Structures are given as structure tokens and as C-alpha cells.
Amino acid sequence: MIETVFRSEDVPAEHRFDRWRELMYQCTAPLELDSDHRGDFRASQRLLDLDGISVWPTRFQPVRFRRTAKLIRQSDPENVNVSIPLDGTLHVIRDGHEVAYGPSTLCVVDSSREIEVRTTAQQTGIGLDVPKALLPLSGNGLERLTRHRLSGREGFGSLLTSFLSQLALDTASYRKSDGARLATITVDLLSGLFAHCLGTDKSLSPDTRRRTLTLRVRAFIRKNAGDPELTPRTVAAAHHISVSYLHRLFRDQDITVAALLRQVRLEGARGDLTDPALRDMSVHLIAARWGFASHSAFTRAFHAAYGMAPRDHRHEGCSRTPPR
CATH class of the missing domain: 1.10.10 (Arc Repressor Mutant, subunit A)
Incomplete structure (x- = not known):
């Protein structure tokens, strides 16, 4: 994992906005950016490069983003962007329609489509950019996803939000060589979320289904560890799988289900x-x-x-x- 850090206080006031805009260009599709605070712009941002996937925890003053047809023609990385507001609201305009995304909602953006995003107060959140080719998308699936506010409080949305938040909180625990593993987890969670929302779970590869199920089991154990009745049998029943299949899921995890429960x-x-x-x-x-x-x-x-x-x-x- 490679990490790039930007803090506005490290840059002269007159150069802060332009430097932040340059960093934004590195982690997402080219955008037109403007702000009423550009004379002394305040922001902090980290760019985490996970083997070609970008995660960028950020905090910034009110700003306007625009992805225009001209910019799309000039450069289209064919990415899916997911923005997760943690504090503040994103006002997103597509095809003349505005949708507000508040904390713990997920905003899905197609780099090949025009869009305008506005914030009216200081914004804290996490951005994620993943190549479309890595995701189980077909037909108008991506277009359908961009029309909705996906929940970050339940199911795969909650798992993805928790994982990215924890990753952003504790990057020092990972080595550069961990980038590929972290990228796999990220893509699996995002694929699971999209497949669930589109009702196309069968389109996931067997490996992805197995890995996402394992992540769901781990999250379930952490959430319910205080229940004295929680055992491998009840964990398996909650996920509609057999106890033997549950144990097979953990063969590559370097820990058994019972040991994980005891550890938590x-x-x-x-x-x-x-x-x-x-x-x-x-x-x-x-x-x-x-x-x-x-x-x-x-x-x-x-x-x-x-x-x-x-x-x-x-x-x-x-x-x-x-x-x-």
C-alpha cells in the first residue's frame, strides 16, 4: 500500500486549493473544481493506492465538482467511484435531478457520465475508485446503482463502510505488499454490495462469494460476541450454511471459528x-x-x-x- 498525504497547513495559502486539486486528479477522474474558499482553502486528504484501487479519506471546506462531457472525452479511466459521507451532505445533480447523500449513505458515480456535486459545509468522508472491469456489472446495472442512495448502515454497505473506515484509521499496520490483499477485500465487498442491490448474486464468482461470506461471518461474530449462546452452530444457522461448510470457510483464515469467537x-x-x-x-x-x-x-x-x-x-x- 502506498500512501500520499496532503494537509493544507503544509502549503502556502495561495497554493492550497491548486495543490488539493492536483491530488484529486490523482485519485479520481478529472473534474472541474471551484470553491468560495479557494483563497485560503482548508483540507486534509490521504490517497491510499491499493494495487490500482484508490481509497481517499478526506476533509474539506465547501466545494463544487463538475464532470463535464468535455472532460469525459479528454479522459475516462472507466472507473466506478463510491463516495461515503461521514459528516456533512453531498448534493449530487445528474440529468437535472438533485439527490442529497447524508452520513452513512453511499453515492455511486460512473466516470463516463456527467455529474455535478456540491457541498455547503465542511465535509468529511471516504472516496473509493475501482475499475469497472473488476466489478460484476452488466447491462444497465451501473446506471441503476447511480440512481439510488445505498445504505452504509446495514448489510454489505455497512461492511464496506466499516472496512474502509478502519483501513483509513490504521494504515501503519500494513506493509506495501499488503496492497493487493486489501484491494481484493475491497473489490469483494463492493461486488457483494452491487450484486445484492441488483439481485444478481449468482453473477459473483465462487471465490468472491466465499470471501464475502467469510467477511460477513466475521462481522456477525464481532457484533454478537456478547451473546453467551453464540457458537459455531448458531453462526452457521444465522448464515444458512452447514457447520462443516462454516469450518471450511475458515481453513485459509489461520484461525478457527471457535478461536475467533474466543479472541473477540x-x-x-x-x-x-x-x-x-x-x-x-x-x-x-x-x-x-x-x-x-x-x-x-x-x-x-x-x-x-x-x-x-x-x-x-x-x-x-x-x-x-x-x-x-
């Missing part, structure tokens, strides 16, 4: 033990909160994973936390 529960409990807001909650209740029915079983698992008892971890963590 222990990580959650470990964080709660040193959370100042939960200082008065007993260790027993924290263990139960994360699905451990037996306090002794929790203590043994915690000691095996972290080399100390839960109470010792809490004492050590609290001793480093300054009083409020």
Missing part, C-alpha cells in the same frame, strides 16, 4: 477492564457481558491469552490512567 470476546473484555467508565463494574459482570458464562473459565482463558489474571490487568491499566 477476550479482546472486548480486556478493553472493558481498563475502561474508566466501567471502573465500578465487577470482573464477573464484564466477563458475562462478553459471553463468558463461567467466571473461572474466563479467568483461565484470559490468563492463557495475556499471561496475567483479569484483576491484575485491570489494576495495571487503571494505575496508568490519570484520575479525572
Whole structure:
């Protein structure tokens, strides 16, 4: 993964807007950009290059984007752009019709179509550009997708939003060689989202279906880890697959389903033990909160994973936390 960073405060005021516009050209199709704040434009943006796929977390002042017929004729990368507002609203105009995209909605844009986008307040969000050739699109599928606000709060939209948000938050954990793997996950999630919205799930390749199902299972476990009844059997039932097929999905994951569930529960409990807001909650209740029915079983698992008892971890963590 290759990362390029832009911060307006690092550039003289008179050059800030032009420098940001240059970076935008690197991560998406050429656009006409303008802003009432271009004299002292404030923005921050990172461009993450994942083996030919661009992810760009960004924050900027009110601005106007236009993708015109002239620009399309001059250069068309044949990309699909997905914009995910995290704070603020995108006002998108296509064929004379305006649609507003608020936080946790996904705006799909075809680089081959004219479009105008306006923001009226400071905007924070994540952009994603993927070549059309990598996605399961046929007929007027892409046109249908661009007409709707896709949800970033549920299903594949939630998985994609969470994945990109986490990726943007913690790029230091990845090496340059991880770009291809991250690109595969991104394309799989976006393909799953599009196929689900278009009702063309069967168009996904077997590998993509398997990988997206595995990602859904992982997200399901993290969301429901506090349920003491959650087991590989209930996980399989929730996804309408057999337990044996669930285990086959995880053969290439370097962890079993049961081990992943235990890991998620222990990580959650470990964080709660040193959370100042939960200082008065007993260790027993924290263990139960994360699905451990037996306090002794929790203590043994915690000691095996972290080399100390839960109470010792809490004492050590609290001793480093300054009083409020």
C-alpha cells in the first residue's frame, strides 16, 4: 500500500486549493473544481493506492465538482467511484435531478457520465475508485446503482463502510505488499454490495462469494460476541450454511471459528477492564457481558491469552490512567 498525504497547513495559502486539486486528479477522474474558499482553502486528504484501487479519506471546506462531457472525452479511466459521507451532505445533480447523500449513505458515480456535486459545509468522508472491469456489472446495472442512495448502515454497505473506515484509521499496520490483499477485500465487498442491490448474486464468482461470506461471518461474530449462546452452530444457522461448510470457510483464515469467537470476546473484555467508565463494574459482570458464562473459565482463558489474571490487568491499566 502506498500512501500520499496532503494537509493544507503544509502549503502556502495561495497554493492550497491548486495543490488539493492536483491530488484529486490523482485519485479520481478529472473534474472541474471551484470553491468560495479557494483563497485560503482548508483540507486534509490521504490517497491510499491499493494495487490500482484508490481509497481517499478526506476533509474539506465547501466545494463544487463538475464532470463535464468535455472532460469525459479528454479522459475516462472507466472507473466506478463510491463516495461515503461521514459528516456533512453531498448534493449530487445528474440529468437535472438533485439527490442529497447524508452520513452513512453511499453515492455511486460512473466516470463516463456527467455529474455535478456540491457541498455547503465542511465535509468529511471516504472516496473509493475501482475499475469497472473488476466489478460484476452488466447491462444497465451501473446506471441503476447511480440512481439510488445505498445504505452504509446495514448489510454489505455497512461492511464496506466499516472496512474502509478502519483501513483509513490504521494504515501503519500494513506493509506495501499488503496492497493487493486489501484491494481484493475491497473489490469483494463492493461486488457483494452491487450484486445484492441488483439481485444478481449468482453473477459473483465462487471465490468472491466465499470471501464475502467469510467477511460477513466475521462481522456477525464481532457484533454478537456478547451473546453467551453464540457458537459455531448458531453462526452457521444465522448464515444458512452447514457447520462443516462454516469450518471450511475458515481453513485459509489461520484461525478457527471457535478461536475467533474466543479472541473477540477476550479482546472486548480486556478493553472493558481498563475502561474508566466501567471502573465500578465487577470482573464477573464484564466477563458475562462478553459471553463468558463461567467466571473461572474466563479467568483461565484470559490468563492463557495475556499471561496475567483479569484483576491484575485491570489494576495495571487503571494505575496508568490519570484520575479525572
